[in-house]
Structure formats: C-alpha cells, structure tokens
Amino acid sequence: MLGLTTRFSFLALCVLQIDEEVAKLLELKAQLGGDDGKHQFVLKTAKGTRDYNPRQMAIREKVFNTIIGCFKRHGAETIDTPVFELKETLTGKYGEDSKLIYDLKDQGGELLSLRYDLTVPFARYLAMNKITNIKRYHIAKVYRRDNPAMTRGRYREFYQCDFDIAGQYDAMIPDAECLKIVHEILSELELGDFCIKVNDRRILDGMFAVCGVPIDKFRTICSTVDKLDKMAWADVKKEMVNEKGLSEEVADQIGEYVSMQGGMDLAERLLQDQKLSQSKQACAGLSDIKLLFSYLQLLQVTDKASAEKVRTTEVQVMVVSAQKNLLQERLKLVSDLWNGGVKAEMMYKKNPKLLSQLQHCEEAGIPLVAILGEQELKDGVVKLRVVSTREEFDICRADLLAEIRRRTSEA
C-alpha cells in the first residue's frame, strides 16, 4: 500500500487513490490506539523549532558571554519574566501581528499566551513594580506563529536580546550609550565591517509634512520608505503613488530627502534647509541628532575568523591508563584534579585501550593527557602529554596539579 502511494505521487488522477490509501493507513494506526505499552515516538520537534546540539551551544555561549560582558561593562542589571503572560496583557499591543501569537488552550483557568517579544513584558514589569529608572538587559526566547512557507527558514521559537534604559534623563546621553553598546558588541564579535544607521521619527514626520503628505498617511508612507533597504527607489516610489495615493510630485520631494546620508554636517545643513526648517518637529529632531553626534564623537564611535575548532566541552586534562588494572589510580588522580578545580575526565572503562583514550582527546580537543603507567607509578611520576605537540614530560606526582595549572593558565 505504501509503495503505491509514493509511486503515483505526482499524478493528479491518483490523488483520489492516495487519499484512499492514506485513509486506510490512518485507520490501521487508529486500531493501535491508546497506550499499548509500546510507546510510539514521534521523532521530531514542533514545526519552526529546533534543538541546539552541544556544538551550537558552545558557539551560543561565546556569543552570549561577549554580549552580556558588554551589557555588564555598562552597568546594566538583568531581569527575567515568565514564558507566558495573561492573554489580556498581550492583547491590543501588536496590531496586525496579533494573529501570530501562540495561545494556550483554555483549560478552565486564566487565558494565557506565549510572549511575542520582551518589550511588552518589560513595560508590564515596570508598571507592576512602579519602577521609574532602570538600565536592564533581557535575553530570552520569544514565540511567533509565522508561516514558514511564506518566510523561508524563519523559526517560531527564537532568541531576543534586548537592552533598554528607562527613565527621565538629559537628552541624548542614554541614546548615545545605546549606540556605543551596539558598536562595542559588533566589534567584539568580529563579524566584519558594519554600519549603524541613525534617524529620528520627528525628522521623518517633519519631512512628510513639508513634502505634503496628509497626516493620516504618515505611518503607511513610513512603512513604504522602510522598504528602501530591500527595494530600489523606483519601486518604492511606485508603491507610494499607485498603492498609497500620493502624487508624483510629493513622492519626488520625499525621494530627494531620503537619498541623503551624512554625519553631523548633514544635520547642520538640513537645519538650514528652507523647506524642512519650517517644521518645528524636524528641527527638534535635527538638533538632537547634532547633540547625539557630538556625544558619539566623545565616545569614539563615529568612525565603524579563523576556523578555530569549536569545542563542546572545556575539559583540560584527560586521565588515562597505559596498562590494565589501573582504574583505582585513575579514579584517585581524577578526583585530586577535580578537587583542585581542574576540568578533567576519564573513560568509564576499567581497562580501556590507550589508543582509544588518546583518540578521544584528539576528537574532543582536550589539550593535556595525564598518563598513568606501572613504571611511572613506581617512580612516583605521571607522564604529562601535550596533545598538540605530542611532547611528553614526566612530572613528579606531587607537582602535577601545579604544573597543569601553569600550563592551562598560559593557554
């Protein structure tokens, strides 16, 4: 039956036949029903979600350490919130995207939904605790029922990493620090060259106003302008005129402004711009951009991978036996190393082969091997082997811990 189903899979004529055979299959499965003691296992994760294997976790940890290190360097605290909120907390906050929220089943209690971002929970946290000032970061997973067919490869469970400064302060100083943080993080992560674009909502609105965009169209024209990073101006203009109802003249005026890029000099020039300077909003925004750039200069941000083996464990020393019947000595030595704070491991075999143990070191990237052998034990030494160079040194048992610490701190 299954053979038929796959062979005819592309002929429309056989769709009916496929359905019939699938129905038979489902019926057979249903006959199993209930808990028959043999627990069937569906070996997949939910659509749009994935496990992180140890290699991915090692990479993830490095990235988090860099980012969190930066947040902490700037004096930020962190909080954590539950993975689900009361449905009412999230209702009405995400506009059209609300349909992407995961709801929990009504099981007779409160109605709940999985968090969609970290910003609404942050706002709830501030209000709930009557907090007026806080500098906080929050790294956690959020949930969106995107349709993967339409947004290729998009996950439904994914990390967000937010940093926010809440509170009444003097203009642009915290804003400048946020940009300094982005700059530090992207530099430290060594992702390559990057560029941070800056603008101001008041400048955008002022610009729309002086170009003749009706106020009720500001938001929708704004999302069209936003597409300039993906579409050419010609297409963006087309959307403004054909879909959003702007005249060509108004669109052209917008086009002149949105092609401008620069630094503090551009802000100064625009403050002199005949048209734009008529908008109070735009002027406020432009003054603040100037102020921001002056701070960015002081913070030194106005300017902009080797195939290292990714290890999944941090073991520094593997304790191995060169001959049989040395399990006791291995256990004693590994225990001494653990007690001394050294990251160590050994094979769970009473009499493992030396070659297998050394192979494990190479595969796992363990840098040192402490080899116990009968002769060495009589002489009171342990053979310490450096995996990368294959050099070996006989170290007096009493000095071993110090020697290992020395070598691992230099690494």
Next chain:
Amino acid sequence: MEDKAQIHEAIKVQGELVRKLKSEKANKEQIDEEVAKLLELKAQLGGDDGKHQFVLKTAKGTRDYNPRQMAIREKVFNTIIGCFKRHGAETIDTPVFELKETLTGKYGEDSKLIYDLKDQGGELLSLRYDLTVPFARYLAMNKITNIKRYHIAKVYRRDNPAMTRGRYREFYQCDFDIAGQYDAMIPDAECLKIVHEILSELELGDFCIKVNDRRILDGMFAVCGVPIDKFRTICSTVDKLDKMAWADVKKEMVNEKGLSEEVADQIGEYVSMQGGMDLAERLLQDQKLSQSKQACAGLSDIKLLFSYLQLLQVTDKVVFDLSLARGLDYYTGVIYEAVLTQTGVGLGSTEAQQEAHAEDSVSVGSVAGGGRYDGLVGMFDPKGRKVPCVGVSIGIERIFSIMEQKAEASAEKVRTTEVQVMVVSAQKNLLQERLKLVSDLWNGGVKAEMMYKKNPKLLSQLQHCEEAGIPLVAILGEQELKDGVVKLRVVSTREEFDICRADLLAEIRRRTSEA
C-alpha cells in the same frame, strides 16, 4: 460599557461557582455545564475594545525575577555549571513546547498537569513537563548512544496552588545525565561526586546523600512476602518514611494496601537499616535477603559503588539507606537523594516542589535526586535500542530560595550590577570630559558608568555609588584637569588619590584585580 461591566461581574460569579463545585467534587456533568456557561460568558467579551488595559499581574503560578534574584541565580548557576564543565559535560537545549504526542503516555496520572497549546489549526503542542522526555527524544532523534550532558531550563506544570502551597507552575530544572553502555558503577559514582561537589561549593550547610537500589528494594519486598503486583504501591508507601513515622507508614501498608502485619514488620526491620559498605556486606550474608538474586546484584553494585566513592573521596557524606524509595517507576538500579541536615533552614514554599528525575515525591529538605534508568530511552527508540542512563536533578528552586533567605538575613549586600568605577563630575560643564573618560574605561574593558545628566550634583553621584555598591569613583574636577590628574576615590575607606590620567587605566585594573 455597562454590558461589559455586567459580563465581567457574571464571569466572576460563575468562576466562583465552578471553583466551588470542583472543590466539592460535584457531579461531573454539573461541573461541565457550569464551565460551559463560564466559557460562553468569556467569549462574549471578545475582541479588542481599543482601551489598552494593562493587567498588572503575571499568570498564576509564575513570577518575574528581579535584578537581585537574578544576581543570586547567576552565582548559583555559575557554581553548578562550573562543576558540570569540570567533569567534561556538554550541554544541549530543546524547545519549550513539544508535539503533544511526544509527551502523551509518559507521565501517568500527572498527565493532567500538562499545559496544552490551543489548537490553532496546526500541530497539537504541549509545554514540556520535564527535561528527561525531551532528552530521550533528542537521543533517539539523533541516534546518539553516548553522551554526558547537562540541561538547565524551565519546565511547566499546571499544579493547583491551592493544594500545594506556594508551588510554582513555571520553574527551573537542572539535570545532569550520563547515557551509554559503560562498565558498572563508574558513571554512577561520578554523579554522586558531582552532587557532593555542588552542594559543598554552594555552602548550604551540612548535607547527606542517601543511596539505595531498586533491585534491593524489590528483592526485599519479595523475600518479605509482598505480592509482586503490590511492589510499586508499597514502594511509594515506604517513600513516605522521610515525612511520616514508621507507625503511620505501617498503618498505611496494612490498612490501605492490604499487607499482613507480619509482612509489614519484616519490611520494617530492613528499612530501618543505614550504613556504608559494611551494611551491604552484612546484607549479602543475610539469610533471607540473600535468597533474592535481584537483591544480591544490587548489594554487590552498592559495594562496588562505595569502593569507587572512597577513591573519589566522597564517602563522608554518603549513606546506604534502605528506606530510600523514590516513587519513580523508571529507575532500574541505584537511586539517591541528597538532603540538607541543618535545622533552621527555612522551609519556604517552593522546596516541597523539588523534583528530581522526572516525577517523584520529594522529602522535605531534599536538594537533589536521581538514579539509574536503563529502560527509558529504549521505549522511545523505534527499534527499541537500549541506551542505559544514570543522572541527577539538582533542586535548583529550593537552592535559590535558601540563598535568597541567606542574603536577606546577612548584612552583605547583593549587588545587581558589576560596575567597578563610577565616573563623576565635581563641578558643572564637565560632561564632555566624563564621556571621554568613561569611553576610555569601556574600551579598556573596565565596567563603568556615569549619570545621564549634564550637570549632576557631586553628592547625588556619590550616593549612587554607595547604594549600588560601586567600589571606586573617578572624580573629574577643573583643577585636576589642569594638573592632568584624576582623583580616584575608594568608596569603602573614603581615601582619595590623585592619579596621572595616563596611568589611570592601569591603576584601576590593579585595584580591581586585587579585590
């Protein structure tokens, strides 16, 4: 508007009615009827009425972690993860929800506590209930036969807080497991070494790790005359010995579970025994118990385990205790549980919740638990491939609770940030210099901050340092700037030193590394 208010009121009343009926264990049909009415009322509210109300609460059974709690949590995690890494463990992560079918049929009666997601037209999903079933799925999915892994993540259970005081519905689990076919008892011994290291490093006070073996328990029940079909239920009764006196446990065995007094008394003799390797040896000579092959296998393994524990230097806190039962069905060999033995450690609400490996009842004061479970992964593999496992779950919520109480009781302040230096102005119009200096410090890797004010008062800035526990202050002043120095102030001693601007970074690094 009025309609909405009426509906809200009706919902409240109906909700109370439903709760009342449920607690009175009323007729199921009646409950279903009233629940249906309640759902209908809720449906009438529907939609978005434009007035964005902010409901200022978290969902029942969940809570935020504030910065202070996060700082404590971070310290605890660092200690625990440091130990796992020292032992060469890798880590994995799995999604917060699984396909409903993955979780179905794995938790017995507790299945009703699983959070389901609403059927929104796609796959049926449920929030994970523990980390063990996802682990088994991960192993089977990736055809992994050997792994030493830890996994720290939150799990979800719809416990009824009315019945289990203060129990959370979202809480952390911290699991460590060694999966794979190895020579007997070596990985089991390492698990116990890890528990010992963690509990010692966390400085929670004196603790004791009780050890037993499922085969010894079953063998003991057999030779005492317990019918095979009552093994599991008698096991859960024995498990209550950590909370109830033997007299009450015996009563339950005889009155509720149908054992004869004679059989119960025989069990009573064994479960009062505690000791070390010597006890295992004695029991191997025990006339009755030695008749059970199962028990003998368990006892030999306990002996072997203790010999390894001696070499790993942890026998001081480990006890072979025949009353340790641990309710879980899927343990097949050694089982263990760590308890704090100090009195006066506040037994707050979440301790009762501490789960060890998947589901079982946990005694008061328990901070870790686990054992060997050789058959579980095989159940999940399509070919029934066996992957033996041994592991432990650390009672991390209980530990948080204890650490929070300790922090509150002690005079020592819990810092929520790690700032080492605050950059301040002594006079007005020094914002530029502050920004330059703080930037140099950040570029040099120093943890620093400054006030977001152009002209803050010196006193406010110094006060912030005291409150936040920041140890050093770099004070910029007009005269000092002319002299090319920065005044470095040590908050705790109030000493001040004029440091040449060029040497400042090195001086700060020196002082902060000595700290």
